[in-house]
Structure formats: structure tokens, C-alpha cells
Amino acid sequence: MTGNDFFSPEFVRTVAPHGAWAFEQLEAFNEYLPTGDWTVNLTERIFRQSGRDVSVSVLGSYAMDDDTWLWGWANPQWAGSPAVEAADAVRAAGVRDGIPEFTTDLVHLSGFSDPRMAAETLALGAMAVLGSRGYIGVTSNPTGRLYMVVADDDKGVPRARPDAITMPRMLMTGAGFLPGPPDAVVAGYFAHHGMASVRTGPALLAVLPSGDNVTVDFDDQGRIGRIGVQAGSRAVPSGAWRHNAGDAAAEVLRYDAAFNAFLEQFPYQGHDLAAGTLRCGPHDVRIRVLGRVNAARTTWTWDTGTHGRLAALPGLAQAPEAAPVVDLSGCADPAEALTLLSHGAAGLLDGGCCVDLPGDDGGTVYVCIDDPLVPRA
Known part of the structure; x- marks a missing residue:
């Protein structure tokens, strides 16, 4: 993609650092969205292609007859409506960083050697600055194209993951x-x-x-x-896990003190993993299983639901801890590893304090408290 002949220094300075990530994310989005017939409902902000729905927000439109780009916030048809939240956010970024291409309502692209590609560059630049999961450009009439980005609330579109090969x-x-x-x-x-x-x-x-x-x-x-x-070390806890889950684990460790105080008032009486409850005094406290460690403390197995949510986090996708079963045999300190795994997962998935319970096989089951009855601090 080219089209940078006459973009302002402010546009280049702001957008260029996002370039590699933006191309990677756009490639991931294009692989996710099948080719085929499409429809768009801007009232509901839904773009549908080959039966797959994507939540979208309008960026702007490109007129091929005079090579101009009109931002959604400047289009009387949409101005002030929820459909152009993305365009409004781009304008705000333009005001903040002094980017004329993002604050001029009608951007003239006829001076570019390839005006159509310049329009694509504007769209990709807007996607990059917003951190969106992709953008879409479609021919909306014989002389015009409509550009949209994936809305922030559409979590179904995958985030690109860094890969050593690509x-x-x-x-x-x-x-x-x-x-x-x-x-x-x-x-x-x-x-x-x-x-x-x-x-x-x-x-x-x-x-x-x-x-x-x-x-x-x-x-x-x-x-x-x-x-x-x-190739780096595959030892657990990995640097990626410590980087992404370390702060979360520390926060959950602080929650543990509040739970201990709760237990002094309502002593533990038993648990039912199938029902997802912990019996404390007269209360059935809701819990969520995180994972299990075997009796020898050499293997950690994630609960299926917990693993699916963790594996979707971009910073952990390729970490050894993202595997369904984690090898702990090489850990210098298994107790530390188990604390970082359990408490880190609980924190990343917005859980409460962690509790370890005896398992049927002599191992230990780690759960997090998921009940407002138990204070977090």
C-alpha cells in the first residue's frame, strides 16, 4: 500500500509507528471475514458478509469522481449519530495531535499519484490510531466507497498475535x-x-x-x-506470563486477606465443584474453577473455560502457560509457579481471591471466588 505523497508530517509522525501492527491486524481481520455478498445496516451498525456479522462504526466516504474524502462527522446524513463514533474519535485524535487530515471535513486527494490508495491509507491510519481490529471499504454507489472500522464492542473479531514466522x-x-x-x-x-x-x-x-x-x-x-x-526458555513461569499477569496476581493476593477475614466469621464447611459452590457458614459462595495440579506438582491442567479465555488474550497466546496442560517439572519453585498461575489467571479474568481445595486424585484444585458476598479488599 502506498499513497503517502502529500500526507502531512503530523499524520506521518503519528500513524507510521502503528504501521506494522496495523497490517498484521488487518490481515487477521481479512482472514476472519469470508468474501462474498454483503449488506450494512448503519442504524444497527452491523456489517454482514457471507453470513458473518461484524459491529462497525463509520469512518468516512471516498468520492471517486472528484477524489475527495468526507469524514463521517462532517456528513449531514450521519453527523452526531452513534454510527460515526469512530469518526468522532479520529477527529479528537487529530485535534490532540494536530493532524490536519483528521480534522479537515473534506480531504482532497487528487494531488496524490494514486488517490484511491490514499483513501485506503487514510482508513488504515484511522484504524491504527484507534487500535481497531480492522477496517472495511465497500463500493456503496457507482462513484463512491464507504469506509468503516470494527467497533470496539465487537470482541468476536480476533486480535492478531505476534508470530516469529510472519x-x-x-x-x-x-x-x-x-x-x-x-x-x-x-x-x-x-x-x-x-x-x-x-x-x-x-x-x-x-x-x-x-x-x-x-x-x-x-x-x-x-x-x-x-x-x-x-528460541528462548520455555520454563514456567515465563517472562510473558510475569509481564502480563504479574500485577493481576499481586492484586488477587491482596484479596486473599479479605477472604481470610470472611472465613473467620463464616468458617469453611465443604465445597461442591460440580455446583460451583463453597460452603462457608450458612452461605453457598459461588466459585469458578481455574485449574488443577497433580499430586507430584509436575503438571497443571487448566479448566476448559478458563483456558479458552486466557488463550484469547493477545499477550499470552504463545506463552507456555497458554497450553491446556502446563509442564511444571522444570520449575525451581513450584509453589511460586502455582501462585502466579492461579492468582494471575484470577486477576486477568476479573475474579476474586484464590482458594486451593483437595482434589479427588490427591492433587489440588484451584478456584477463585466469584461472589459479591465476599469483599475483595
Whole structure:
């Protein structure tokens, strides 16, 4: 995709760092949405293609007869309506960052060598700045195209996950999207995926959620040179788990004190995992199973529902903890690993404090309290 001939420095400076992630996310979205006939209902904000519904919000429209882009917030047909929430958000970003392309109601694209591609660049740039899961451009009439982004409330559209195989292509594509420093594009890609990066001389270093180490070297002109991926440790807890779940685990550990106080008032009497309850005094407290560890503390098995929700989190998709069964045999401190797994999962999934219960096989079942009866702090 090109079309950057005459975009403002403010547009380039703001959008370019998102380029690699935006192309990766758009590719994931296009794989999710099957090709075929489509309809759109902007009152209900639903785009349907080949039977699959996507919640959308209007960005704007492109007129092919005079090569102009009209933002949704400036279109009298939609201005002020919920249908153009995305366009309103883009305008707000433009005001904040001084981007004329996002604050001018009618953007003239006739000066570009490829005006149609410039319109696509505007749409992709808006998607990137909003952090949306994709954008859609369709021919709405003989001389016009309508552009929409995936609405924030549509969680069915997958988030792209960093992959060691496809990442080099995404970084190179993103670096060529708009003029600007390639290292900002690489750093932006890492940031979108929650990967902390470190600058070491002419290179950026980061760790993939899988635990693999990434090194991106830059030549003396700042261009991307070599992109290297080296297998990292698969030990549990992984760096990806600590990074994404560490704070959540610490928060849930604070909840545990409140539950202990609750137990002093309403002593534990038993539990029913099938019913999802913990009997405390006269109360049946709702619980949610997180996972189980065997008697030898060498294998952790996630509850099916918990695993499905964790595996959908982009920062954990390729972490060893995202597997249905986690090997703990190499852990230097199994007790610490179990605390980080259970409490981290509870925190990430908005659960309360964690409780470990005896399992039928001599192992231990970890649950989180999911009941407003028990205070969290």
C-alpha cells in the first residue's frame, strides 16, 4: 500500500509507528471475514458478509469522481449519530495531535499519484490510531466507497498475535508504509503486543509471548537490516506470563486477606465443584474453577473455560502457560509457579481471591471466588 505523497508530517509522525501492527491486524481481520455478498445496516451498525456479522462504526466516504474524502462527522446524513463514533474519535485524535487530515471535513486527494490508495491509507491510519481490529471499504454507489472500522464492542473479531514466522514480513511492510524512522515502527509493533523493548546499540531487543528472543538490527542509515529470532526458555513461569499477569496476581493476593477475614466469621464447611459452590457458614459462595495440579506438582491442567479465555488474550497466546496442560517439572519453585498461575489467571479474568481445595486424585484444585458476598479488599 502506498499513497503517502502529500500526507502531512503530523499524520506521518503519528500513524507510521502503528504501521506494522496495523497490517498484521488487518490481515487477521481479512482472514476472519469470508468474501462474498454483503449488506450494512448503519442504524444497527452491523456489517454482514457471507453470513458473518461484524459491529462497525463509520469512518468516512471516498468520492471517486472528484477524489475527495468526507469524514463521517462532517456528513449531514450521519453527523452526531452513534454510527460515526469512530469518526468522532479520529477527529479528537487529530485535534490532540494536530493532524490536519483528521480534522479537515473534506480531504482532497487528487494531488496524490494514486488517490484511491490514499483513501485506503487514510482508513488504515484511522484504524491504527484507534487500535481497531480492522477496517472495511465497500463500493456503496457507482462513484463512491464507504469506509468503516470494527467497533470496539465487537470482541468476536480476533486480535492478531505476534508470530516469529510472519513478524519479519510485517515489520518490513510496516516500515515501508509511510516515511519515517523504521525503529519507531518496530518499537510500535512491540508496544501494541505488550512486548517491552530495549535499545542496545543499533538494535532493538524484545521477547515474544512464546518466550523467543527477537533482535532487530538497523544499518547506519536507520533501515531495518537483520531480523533474528532465537528460541528462548520455555520454563514456567515465563517472562510473558510475569509481564502480563504479574500485577493481576499481586492484586488477587491482596484479596486473599479479605477472604481470610470472611472465613473467620463464616468458617469453611465443604465445597461442591460440580455446583460451583463453597460452603462457608450458612452461605453457598459461588466459585469458578481455574485449574488443577497433580499430586507430584509436575503438571497443571487448566479448566476448559478458563483456558479458552486466557488463550484469547493477545499477550499470552504463545506463552507456555497458554497450553491446556502446563509442564511444571522444570520449575525451581513450584509453589511460586502455582501462585502466579492461579492468582494471575484470577486477576486477568476479573475474579476474586484464590482458594486451593483437595482434589479427588490427591492433587489440588484451584478456584477463585466469584461472589459479591465476599469483599475483595
